[in-house]
Amino acid sequence: MTSKHKIPHFALYGESNWIDDPEFFHIEAIESRSSDLGWKIKPHRHAQLFQILLLKSGKANIRIDDQQQNLLGSWAIMVPVGVVHSFQFAPDTDGRVITIAVPVIDDIDEATKRFIKPLLHQPSCISFNNQDSLLADLWPLIEQLEKELHRPHEGRGLMCRHLIHAILLQLARQQTISGEQNTTMSAQDQQIQSLKALIELHYKEHWSSDQYACALGMSISRLNRACKLILQQSVHDLIQSRLQLEAKRQLLYSRQTIEEIAYHLGFKDPGYFSRFFKKSTGYPPGRFRAASQQPIQ
Structure with missing residues (x-):
């Protein structure tokens, strides 16, 4: 039985054991x-x-x-x-x-x-x-x-x-x-990809924008300029978006309580998590979950 605390992770779908083979x-x-x-x-x-x-x-x-x-x-x-x-x-x-x-x-x-x-x-x-x-x-x-x-x-x-x-x-x-996106990677594109990789590692720790800039060896103003040019978002917006995305994932695909999701995402106060989620999506977490519990047609 899958734990309520996790979205299922599989190697191949339906196979719960990761095949630890670098040639796989x-x-x-x-x-x-x-x-x-x-x-x-x-x-x-x-x-x-x-x-x-x-x-x-x-x-x-x-x-x-x-x-x-x-x-x-x-x-x-x-x-x-x-x-x-x-x-x-x-x-x-x-x-x-x-x-x-x-x-x-x-x-x-x-x-x-x-x-x-x-x-x-x-x-x-x-x-x-x-x-x-x-x-x-x-x-x-x-x-x-x-x-x-x-x-x-x-x-x-x-x-x-x-x-x-x-x-x-x-x-x-x-x-x-097909016009999906331009695949030419400028220096700023590479900086943003490095930022996204760092956010993936540290977003649950609620790193500040300054911490990410320091880790990348850049000033926050320079990093913000690159973010706004490439993504039309600030570093702070990008961090918040990643937290919001994971919150949506957990609400949609896990059976964790809202309090458990808050702690899982590094929020010390579930009330603050609820306010964060409502501010970023327009819906309280419970209402978002209830509205989304519909089968895929």
Whole structure:
């Protein structure tokens, strides 16, 4: 029985034991895992895994954190580490799920990593609809990765790494073509990515903006300028947004009490947490939870 204190963390969905293998990756058809579950994958997240869902055809209702979207046709869905996600697929949806261990991502060379970095840190849905030739370029890489997984050939691990890199590069290209975002990483982009990584480590400790600036070796005014230029937010806003996001996750996907969530997020006073949440969302935590307890259609 899953503890009420945690959103489920899985290695692969339904598998509670993390495979501690730095070479680990996995690829499977969407049908192979979801069809026995009524084509529905319940809310969960991965602590050490990055996932790519590739829909060749079919339909999917996806929920990532508190955002819901209906996808029809050909899509790539990027699910970074720690993001809560659930899926309801239409029967006979054709696609693949690629699961990649964090050490495999960390080992990507810096030039490649700079190019694909936006894919790794922000959930996104990348459309291939009406672009059959681009999907046709990508799909042979997917099929080759499937073959390599089941071949005991020498150099299999190295070949798989190259194929994963090529798949990520193709997806980064497609993201640019489809207008999702500009993947060129300026110095300020890199500073903001470093800030986000630090916030991920320390947001429950309620670090101040000055503490983050100090950790990055920057003045707070310079860091704020970069934040406002890239994200149209201050450092303080970014910190508050991350706390708000985790509060929403816990309210939506766990059975913790509001008091337990407050302490889990580093608030010493549950009353202050409730005021923080209402100020940032417009709703008290209890009302937000009650309004959100609806099944995904």
